[in-house]
Each structure stands twice: as C-alpha cells, then as structure tokens.
Amino acid sequence: MLCHAALDRAAQLARHWAMHGCPVVVHVDARTPQAQFDTLRAALKDLPDIRFIGRFACEWGTFGIVEATLVAADRMLADFPEVSHVLLASGSCLPIKPVRALQAHLAAHPITDFIESVTTADVGWTIGGLNEERFTLRFPFSWKRQRRLFDSYVALQRKLGFRRRLPPGLVPHLGSQWWCLTRPTLQAILNHPDRARIDRYFRRVWIPDESYFQSLVRQVSPRIESRSLTLSKFDYQGRPYIFYDDHLHLLRQADAFIARKAWPQAQLLYDTFLTPDGDRAHAPVPSPGKINRLFAKAVERRVSGRPGLYMQSRFPTRARGGTQFAAPYGVFSGFAQLIPDFQPWLARALDARVHGHLFAFDRVQFAGGEPVFKGGLSDSPTLRDYNPKSFLANLIWNTRGETQCFQFGPEDEQAIAPTIVSDPNASIFVVTGAFAIPLWQSGRSAADVRDKAARLQKVESDFLQLLKGPESKARIRIWSLTEFIENPSEPLEQLVDLLNPRAAHRVTDLPRLQDLHGFGGFLQDLRNQGMAPVLMGDFPSDAELASPSPSFARPRVVR
Template structure:
C-alpha cells in the first residue's frame, strides 16, 4: 500500500506548519520539512521541539535562505528529499507541498489513487516548443548564467544579463538533456527519486548548469524525470489543484470553496487563504477522515474561466474582485513612511532595505516612475493605482511573497492613509517631520506648478506663507486622524530621540534602528 513522504518547503507561521504536519502524519504518512533560514530561528526550534519524538517527521539536514527564482529552492528541496529517503525507507511516494497546500481528499483515497497506477505525476512540457512561458525571458533563462535575484537585486540582475548578452557570453544546454518545464508540485515514486539522487552524484555538470539557470524549480525535476523515466510511466499533470488569474497570480481559496475543492480530480489544493479559518479546519479533518465517497466533477478551472470571462466590459453580473474584496489580509502588516520631502524618505527607506529584509517601494501612489513589477496593467498609471489601491497592494504582497511590506506616501495622501488604516490588516505609520527653508518651499512650488522659473521674487514671497501653511496643515490632518501605531521622527530631534520610534515601527532592535537613524545626510537637501 502507498505510503507518502511529503516534502514541505515553508518559511512562516510555525503554528500552521505544526498543525499541517500533524494532520498529514496522523494516519501513518511522513513529512520532511525545510524551514527557510530567512525565517526566525525561534519558529524553527519550536517546530523541532514539537516533533522531537515523532518518527514520522524529519528535517532537511541544512536550512538555507531561499529566494524566488533561485537555485536555493531546488537545493532546499533536495536537502528535504535526501532526509526523507534516509528517514523513511518504507515511503513509496514523495509528494511536494508548501505551507499554503492542504489535502482535498482523504488519505485512504490518496493511497488507493496512487496504488491504482504505478506512475510518476509531474507536469512537464518541452521548454522551447510548449507554451508554458507566456511572457518575459525564455531561452535566456538557460543560455545565460544568472547569479542574482531578479526580485531583490533587479538592477544588478539585468546588468549581468545585458552584459552577457552584449559580449555574447552564452553557454550550451547539456547535450543529452531535453529541457522540460512545468509546475513544481510533483508526486514521484521512490525509485524515481533514488534515480535522480544517483544521477546527481555522478553528473555534477547537471547541478552546475541548473545552479545558474533562472527559475530552476520549474525545470530541474521536470527535466530529470523525463531523462530517467519511460514516458509510459509519467502522467503529465500535477496532483495539486491550483489556478492563476489574468494577472498571473495564484487564485486563493476561501471558506465557501469547500465543496468546489472536494469535487476536483486532485489530492491537494493551493493556495488556501490564511483568513479561511473554517475551510482550513474542515480540510484539516478531511485527510484522516477515511472518507471515500468523493464525487469528482472537475469543473473548477472551466467554472473559473467562465466566471472571470463574464467580468469583461459589457458582460458583468457582479462587482470586480477589487470592488468586493476589502482587505489586504488580516495577518499582513503594511508599513507607511510619510514625508513631504521625498528624497529624505527615500534615503531612510534605502537604509531600511540595507538593514532589514522588508520589501520596500517608494512613492508608488505619488510618482509615476516608481519601479513596480508587471501586475497585468493595474500598476501602469497613478490613476489605476489609486482606483484599485487595495487590489494593487494585495498583489504586491503576493508578488514579494511576504506578510510585511513598506511603502512611502506624501503627507498630502491622507485619503490613502485613512483607507489603509480602515483595513483589517495591521498598519503602521512613521511620519518624518522636516524643516522647510524658504528656498526649499520655492523649489517645491516650482515642481508642482505653482510657480515658474520666471516668477518674480515678490510673488514668491506672497506664496511662501500659504505653501508653508499647507505643509503644516497636512501634518495636522495626520495627527487629527488619531491613527493607531502613528510614530514620528523629527529633523530637530537627536539620534537618541529618533531611535525608539524607528525601532517600534520596524519591530527591530535598537542597534538596527540606530544604524537606520544615523543614515548619513538623511535630512540634507
């Protein structure tokens, strides 16, 4: 009878990971966990203590820092796989899951399903001839070496790429490998996993090649399985039910999707919303329930395509998702730096990026040229960003795969602050109070079109009191709003006075806060 060893890659919420592992091992299956080294060690230690005496739980021999699109995701998977092979000699199948996955069938159903067909389940299509990659890099993922992360090191990532391209520094794909691509959520038999590990021990050139490809978790196992296993023993599909929106973002499932999920011809589903408490409770009980009466209709993807297809101009029957969904996510934290002097806020945020791992974006609602990822067009203009502000923020949280995100706002953006503070998420505001010289205010008037280069000095002197009052009025508006978690640092305050609010705002120690507050020339014009 099938015995599954789950390969779990996770990076947050230790309590949820503990519960997930307990549910999946309750009926005799096993789990091997890799907990991202970027996550706090206390959480990892709590998970290890919880399962110290559980023989059905093991851990990857090394924790490494994982980044989207990097080799690190494959390496973490291999560490977890190696640990599972060693710890669970009776495991017949190895099933890749994440912390956002949950079973939508019982263990009894899953075991019988795997016993009925002695095959591997992995989605894999030809890299060059398939249509898996819709936009962006394709061949360039393979023929150039990628040493940097496109999301966290965008500038140097593209500098390296264009330099190699300009100099013609391409490389050949290993001649005996047909590169395949597909979903990273696979279920492989033990002999396939062992064959992969044996191959890698003999062929270090394969590891060297994939180590510097871009997004190798979509190509590594997909290619090696096709290289090692006869086509008749491969089912070109994943057993994990997942869908993507028009924006290329994973569809998230909520409490009212329980019946829909159980009707799909899959064993697991992702992503389950952290806010879907009732759904998670019902699915958590399902795996050990012994149920075997599932009625598979498998209409999920067609139904989703139909419903979203009707949400086009002239065919709407319900509000858009960004008009009905009103929360960024209850467990998310939005950090707002508000400052009239944009260059001061950008300096501070630059220092925050250097000292923490919090994804940060400059004045995205105030500055058209703010660098943003491609989110399907919703990010293209300031007007669109304002109109769909919460949808944009949710997509940015998902894009950076984070529960903490920092943005900058002009102090005039009181409407945005009020909107975000009314959300169910945690919102913190750090206001930077600056001194404003007459010269700066005159420059500000020219930048916003209140004055031109030929405006006379007398006219400017008449404008200055009004402009200065507007700046003070914006700060007073923020203060009068009585926002929770509203903190301030001041140009006129000492370093020691500014450290506590920065420390509280970022939830960091005073040493880190001091480094940020002592940013050279922070308030210089």
C-alpha cells in the same frame, strides 16, 4: 514540506500527514526567524516520523529551493526505506481528499511519476518570464531584490549573443513545482552520474524549481504522467490563487488530492479537510472541466470585467476592452436645436430619462433641472470635469434599468467624446451643422458670429472624425441638417427603434420642427464673411422651404 511562513498551519499539516501513515521531512526557509522554527520543532517533537533538515535560503527564482528539496528527498529515502512515493508540498498545501485515497491512487500506479513536464516549445503558461532563455542565459542576480541588475544583465547577454551550453543529454522541460515521484526515479535523480555538473548548471538557471526535476525525470523515469496531483492555479499575472473559506464548495469538486495555496486564516477549510475522512462523505464527483472553466472565467472577469459592469470605482484598461458602461444609453447632437420640445417628446417615445447637455460648460443639465441626481451627482461642472468618465459611469451605474439619454454638441466639454464613441453601450445620433441654428436665432449678424461658427464647426468635425475612426464601437447614425429636414420622420423612427426595439407601435406623434425660414440666407452671409459652412449639407433656399411640394422631399412608404 517546504515552509517559510504560517508555521502553525505547517505544523497542523505535517501532523495530519504523519497521523495518516506518511513520514514527513520538513524544511524551513533560513530567512524565517529562529524562534518560529524552534516553536515548530517543539510542536511536532512527539511524532517519530517527522524529520527536520538544515535550513537553506529559498529566495524565489533561485537554486535554494531545489537544494532544499534535494536534501530533504535524500533524507526521506535514507530514513524511511518503506516509502514508495515522495510528494513535494508546501506549508500551505492543503489535502482536499483523504490521505488513504492518495495512497490508494499511488498503489494503483506503482511505477508512474506524477510530474508536469513539457518542453519549452510547448509551454504557453509562462507570464512575463522567459522560456528557452532561462536555460541559455545566466541569472546571478535576484529578480525581486535586484531587478535593475537582473534586466540589465539579460539585455547585455542578448546583445553579446551569449549562450550557455546545456549538459550532455539534457533536454529542458518546464512544469509545476509540485510533483510526486516514485522511489526509484527520485533515487536515480539523486545518484545521477553527472549530478555535480547538472547542479552547477541549474544554479544559474532562472526559477530552477520549475525545471530541475522536470528535466531530469525525462532521463530516468520509466513512466511519466505529465500532471500534478496538486491543484495549483495562477492568475493572469502569474501569481497563485489563494483559497479562502468561500472556496470550500469549489475545492470539494476539484480533481486533485491537494490544493495550493490555502489562506492561513481559512479556518473552515482546515477544519473541514483536516479530519479523519477528509470530509469526503458529502463531496460530489470531481469535475475537472468545471473547475477549469471557473478559473478561466475568473481570469476573464479580472482582466476584462463583467459585461456592462463598469463604474466609477473600477477601471478595466482600454487594451482589454474596458470601455463599456453598465447599461445602454443614447447621445443626441443637433436634435434639440432643430426640435424645440425634443426632450419631452423623446422621454414619451422611449419611456426614458432625457437630460439636457450634461457636459455644458456652465452647469450639468440634469432632467427636470435637478441640482443633485441619483448617486449624489452634483450639477457642478467643476466636480464633473475633475473626471468626466467617472461622472458618466456613475450616472449610468446608478440608474440601471432606466434608459438614460442626453444632449451633446460642439459647445460642450469634449473630454468625454472618446469614451462614449468607444463604448458599445452607446447609441449616438448626430445632425451635423445644427450648431448654427442658435447663432442664427441670436439675431446677431453673420460677421459677429463668424469666428464662433468656425470654431464650433471645427469641434464638430473633430467629433465626426472620432465617430468614423477605428476606435469607434458605439452604434452611430449621422445625418446632415439638410438630410434631416428633407424627411425628419425617418431619423426619428430610427432612433426610437434602436433605443426601444420592443416598442410595438410606430412613431405617430412626430414633434414640430423649428421654422428655418431665413436660415439659408444666414448661411450665405457666413460664406460672404469668409467662413464655409460645410456640415449643413446643401441647405435649401427660403423659396424651396416655402414650396408646398418641395422637389427635394423623399417619398415615405407607410405600411
């Protein structure tokens, strides 16, 4: 047993092993306070089959862990000649099956060494580390305490083309630190004829506890089963999972004899498994496939998040697809300018909550003019603009089960645009060029509004570029102003179908469009003033709008 912290639990585990006929050799990290070490020895002094060895500093990634393991293994073989297998465990490795079950398993495989051992070319689980280079470069500096020196020295060796020579006959292998070896195999490793050279070589290998025994066992073992008897899982950052009390059901199904690592305060786990029968009476048949799927799902949840679970307190990174809000919602640009009663009509057609311009500069236009919306969202633009993404995420999260829609245009704050464009839950409908209608209705001359019209057209053009860009994941429909007024029923039916696909009826109560007589002349005045209104399309003249059967009308098929 290799111990460095929570020595009270280590004492409990050592006693459990010894009381079930398993001699134990304990090593305590030299960096652990002497008083804690003395307390551990005193707690186990009544057990004759427990030994303690000299203490080594076992810093992560260094040879000290291997050195302590070698000395402990030598002591085990020397003091207990009846031992047939030696298992390496830590002070937080919790037996999750009866010790007699482990003894029976080893007795059924008397010449098998259980150790994960794969070549560096086949390893795909190293995270943020080195595979082959850990054997060919030198690592005299601590990765945790001397990170800058560590990285600089690695870069220097790469630049100089430095490459260490491997000891003759050594083929580097990697695997879990937690193994169970037969007595003959372990004896052959300890008495290896080239042991001194091998030890010198591995003193400058990075993380040698994952490669020393894993490499040497290939030279001396008659039979290797490349797996560990210890359940040791790692997250996406390479850190080991810690098992808590609420993992009891999971550990009962684990296809392993030991679990690493148990939280020292997981009282239920220790009370359950450190019993004479190991709590196997009510345990189901081990299901390794299910365990692996659960851990794979845990990694996916941690990295990407649950589909749709995106809120103000959680920010999955964009690189891992963390751009999806909690529920579908609709974004409308240009419709309110064309249709005076668009918001109440849309609320009826979709049975949804339809807001005004949530990102207007003067105030947040919540549905019904409410000053405070669900979740305590204020209509203050200052609070909203502190973090627009969190504002919208909070709004969608707090109204799950009710479809939210809002207006968005070139006169709004545009910081939220990349977020909604990249959100698969967003449905964005745009009528381009409609921003000019309020300018026309203002009664001001084209000369007075030309600069503002040009600015708004530039803002809307940038938004359209986002919609057509590679980051776009939203469902998008775009019509020019001319296309919309030619046949307004088709776009309106499309947006209703997309946002409410379960509707059993077609849209019949189409809203009234804004009277645009005179708007064509206004656009011509803008052209005369030197501004090119290109986003409206080829807008018809007033005569064409007044025609009872305009030639530009598209046929509509009614079923």
